[in-house]
Amino acid sequence: MITEAVVQTNYTPGILVVDDEVRIRDACRLVLEDCGYGVCVAATGAEGLELIRDRHFDIILLDLMMPEMSGFDVLAKVKALHPDTVIIVITGYATLEHSLDAMKKGAFDFIPKPFTPEHLRATIAKAIYYTQTLRDIADTRSRLRTLVNRISDGVMCTNHENRVVLANPAFLRMIGCSAESVIGSSTDEFINIARIREIIKETLNVNDSRALELTEEIPVNRHSRSEEIILNVRCTPFRDRTGRNIGVITVLHDITALKKMDRMKSEFVSTVSHEIRSPMNSVLMQIQVILDGLAGELTEKQRDILTRAYRKVENLAQMTTELLDLARIESGLITLEREPVAMADVIRDQVAFYLPLAASASIGMDIDISQELPPVLANRRNMEEVLSNLITNAIKYSPGGGRITVSASIANDYLHIRVKDTGMGISAEDQHRIFERFYRVKDKKTRYINGTGLGLVIVKSILESHQGRIKIESQEGEGSTFSFFLPILTD
Numbered sequence: 001m002i003t004e005a006v007v008q009t010n011y012t013p014g015i016l017v018v019d020d021e022v023r024i025r026d027a028c029r030l031v032l033e034d035c036g037y038g039v040c041v042a043a044t045g046a047e048g049l050e051l052i053r054d055r056h057f058d059i060i061l062l063d064l065m066m067p068e069m070s071g072f073d074v075l076a077k078v079k080a081l082h083p084d085t086v087i088i089v090i091t092g093y094a095t096l097e098h099s100l101d102a103m104k105k106g107a108f109d110f111i112p113k114p115f116t117p118e119h120l121r122a123t124i125a126k127a128i129y130y131t132q133t134l135r136d137i138a139d140t141r142s143r144l145r146t147l148v149n150r151i152s153d154g155v156m157c158t159n160h161e162n163r164v165v166l167a168n169p170a171f172l173r174m175i176g177c178s179a180e181s182v183i184g185s186s187t188d189e190f191i192n193i194a195r196i197r198e199i200i201k202e203t204l205n206v207n208d209s210r211a212l213e214l215t216e217e218i219p220v221n222r223h224s225r226s227e228e229i230i231l232n233v234r235c236t237p238f239r240d241r242t243g244r245n246i247g248v249i250t251v252l253h254d255i256t257a258l259k260k261m262d263r264m265k266s267e268f269v270s271t272v273s274h275e276i277r278s279p280m281n282s283v284l285m286q287i288q289v290i291l292d293g294l295a296g297e298l299t300e301k302q303r304d305i306l307t308r309a310y311r312k313v314e315n316l317a318q319m320t321t322e323l324l325d326l327a328r329i330e331s332g333l334i335t336l337e338r339e340p341v342a343m344a345d346v347i348r349d350q351v352a353f354y355l356p357l358a359a360s361a362s363i364g365m366d367i368d369i370s371q372e373l374p375p376v377l378a379n380r381r382n383m384e385e386v387l388s389n390l391i392t393n394a395i396k397y398s399p400g401g402g403r404i405t406v407s408a409s410i411a412n413d414y415l416h417i418r419v420k421d422t423g424m425g426i427s428a429e430d431q432h433r434i435f436e437r438f439y440r441v442k443d444k445k446t447r448y449i450n451g452t453g454l455g456l457v458i459v460k461s462i463l464e465s466h467q468g469r470i471k472i473e474s475q476e477g478e479g480s481t482f483s484f485f486l487p488i489l490t491d
Contacts, residue, residue: 013058013128017041018048018074019090020066024113028061031117032124045069049077056082058131059124061111064091064098072105079106084134086127090115154252158200160245162187174231174252175220193220196233196250203235203248213237217255229256277320283313319454338466340375340489341383343415347406350387354395362400368407376415376486382462389455390419390482398423398479414468414485425476434472435460459484 015037017028025041032039040057042048045066051057060078064071071089078085089102089110102110108130111123145166148155154171158164164182172179177190191197195218203214213236221228232253237245287310289295291303298306351367358365376383387406394404402422409416426434433439438453463470463484474480 013037013131014056015039015059015061015124016048016051016057017061018045018066018071019061019063020044021063024063024090027117028120031120035121035124037124045071045074048074052078052081057085059086059088059127061088061090062107064089064102072102075102075105075107084131084138086131088123088127154250156250156252157247158187158204158250159247160204162201162204165247171250171252174229174254193218196231199233199235200248200250203237204245206237206245229254230259231255277317280313280317280320284310284317287313323454337379338377339380341378341380342373342375343383343408343417343486344369344373346380346383346387347408347417350384350391351406354388354391357392358395358404361395361398363395363398364403366403366405368405369409371409373408373415374410375489376466377489378466378486379462382466386459386462386484387417387419389459393455393482394419394421394423394480397421402479410488411485413488413490415488416483416485418481418483420479420481422479425478426472426474426480427476431472431474435470 015032017025017032017039018041019025019028020043022043025043029039029041040051042051046069048060048062052060062071062074062078066074071091075087075089078087083106086108087106089107090113091098091102091110092113108127109123111119148166148168151168152170154174155166155168156164156171157166164185164187167182172182175191175193175196177192179190182190187197187200195216199214199216206214213234215232215234218231218233219228220231232255234251234253236249236251238247238249240246287306290298291306291310347367347369351365355365391404391406398404398421404422405418405420407418407420435456436453437457460470463486466486468484468486470482470484472480472482
């Protein structure tokens with residue numbers, strides 16, 4: 001199999017035979033040239049070293065016991081000059097002690113004298129396969145290094161001792177490091193951004209094999225720039241076959257431009273929404289005056305047209321309000337308005353508030369809080385908005401005779417709150433998109449239900465700004481359960 005592999009690589013190695021016996025040199029040359037290999041010979045260690053200085057040999061057949069300079073001395077010098085050269089020892093003193101000593105000094109294999117042509121060919125074939133494998137590894141590493149150095153994202157690889165194995169120029173540039181190379185350095189020695197150092201160490205110490213990566217957006221102030229940049233930092237552990245962490249791959253992506261675009265977009269939406277909300281509210285008031293009969297009697301047809309117009313404008317007004325709320329959330333303003341919040345009280349208040357609306361749609365509502373709930377650090381108005389959106393959605397998308405249950409419990413260090421309904425349910429395809437802006441599930445059952453497609457986006461944004469998350473479990477025709485998690489306030 002080794003011989004076939006060598007033939008398939010189409011690789012012709014350079015071979016040097018160093019032996020003081022003429023018959024050994026000639027025999028090796030005859031056998032190896034017959035195999036198609038290029039062979040040089042040397043009668044002494046000094047002569048062999050002269051040839052090695054002039055050119056590189058992939059394989060050297062080296063006699064251990066030679067006059068003037070022994071094979072052990074030649075072995076040491078060859079390894080110093082060409083560490084990747086494969087050395088096969090030829091010795092008539094094939095004792096275990098000599099063999100082990102040669103292996104310790106870097107020999108690949110040994111052939112005891114006398115040897116057969118078949119033995120020589122097999123040993124050379126094994127050596128060629130080994131050298132070709134080393135070449136392939138070196139070529140792969142070279143291609144990988146070129147690729148990593150060319151990409152615009154910063155990439156760094158550290159080992160289990162938190163020392164750098166690889167770091168591309170983009171990584172050094174993003175962290176403001178001017179060193180030409182940091183290979184072998186500890187991250188503490190050249191990364192002056194404390195949070196990046198912390199994330200790398202946290203990733204290295206993660207014991208859970210299911211943990212994939214740690215991600216965080218970090219603002220960075222650089223002396224060479226007048227304004228801060230924002231880096232998306234991703235740290236991924238890599239493990240050996242036993243699952244033990246042996247290092248961390250850190251990737252930096254400059255998202256400053258994206259953040260600026262998002263901010264500009266939010267500011268534009270906020271400005272437009274604010275400018276059109278007042279006129280629309282004014283239109284709603286005027287239509288309501290007409291509907292109330294204060295401007296004269298209306299025919300049934302006129303009332304029907306105005307009622308439909310009122311609902312459309314009301315829907316637009318709601319959208320502008322929700323866009324303003326979303327812009328406010330994304331701007332980070334709500335992070336300044338947090339306090340300890342008892343979510344049990346918020347749940348009871350919201351259920352009590354929407355109980356009449358549910359009753360008018362023939363839908364029952366229950367509360368299931370099995371234990372005393374600890375407080376969360378949150379903005380109370382935003383928590384009310386989260387529950388309001390989820391409860392009103394459950395009412396809108398549940399048929400008469402259905403039931404809504406709002407429950408809460410403790411899950412590890414999180415408060416787990418669920419809003420469950422027995423409504424229409426959501427298909428698996430739509431579940432992946434319901435948290436997108438303006439996306440609404442549209443089918444023959446839902447096309448008459450008004451909505452903006454922003455409610456769940458606001459819910460998700462609020463929860464993420466509170467270091468929480470939301471998920472959905474649903475089946476068509478069997479109802480939906482929206483679950484969200486908030487970190488519990490610790491002392």
